Amino acid sequence: MPNNYRIAKVSSLLKKEITLILQNDLENDLIRDNFVNISKIDLSGDLQHCKIYITSTADEKVRRDIVASLNTAKSSIRHSLGKRIEMRRVPEIIFKDDVVLDKGLSVLKLLNELKNKNQKNNFEEKNANS
Numbered sequence: 001m002p003n004n005y006r007i008a009k010v011s012s013l014l015k016k017e018i019t020l021i022l023q024n025d026l027e028n029d030l031i032r033d034n035f036v037n038i039s040k041i042d043l044s045g046d047l048q049h050c051k052i053y054i055t056s057t058a059d060e061k062v063r064r065d066i067v068a069s070l071n072t073a074k075s076s077i078r079h080s081l082g083k084r085i086e087m088r089r090v091p092e093i094i095f096k097d098d099v100v101l102d103k104g105l106s107v108l109k110l111l112n113e114l115k116n117k118n119q120k121n122n123f124e125e126k127n128a129n130s
Helices: 004-025 029-033 060-072 074-084 100-129
Strands: 036-043 049-056 092-097
Touching (some): 004 036, 004 049, 004 074, 029 060, 060 092
Parallel strands (some): 049 092
Antiparallel strands (some): 036 049
């Protein structure tokens, strides 16, 4: 059974080091020009595979390009990780676009629209009853 504490510690270390690599070591204008953040890391129980979820303030097409660019550069990122951290084997990494933030924002937008519509209806009812 995998040790959840160890997975959490390794995930935290990977997030920290990959963030530093993205900020300092990776020479990619697309990544440097757009705010790129690691929102979540899913690490397998055997520490061999790692999914890294990326968020960005850029639009959807640019985010897809950023993720594709990161997946192209994943071998050099993994190599840099191997130099920075002491692990028997650095996990295979794959970058994915984190759409949870977009979904959350769209839900908040819908809730705000419903709230505004409800307030408008209440205002119209009060004026009609007066």
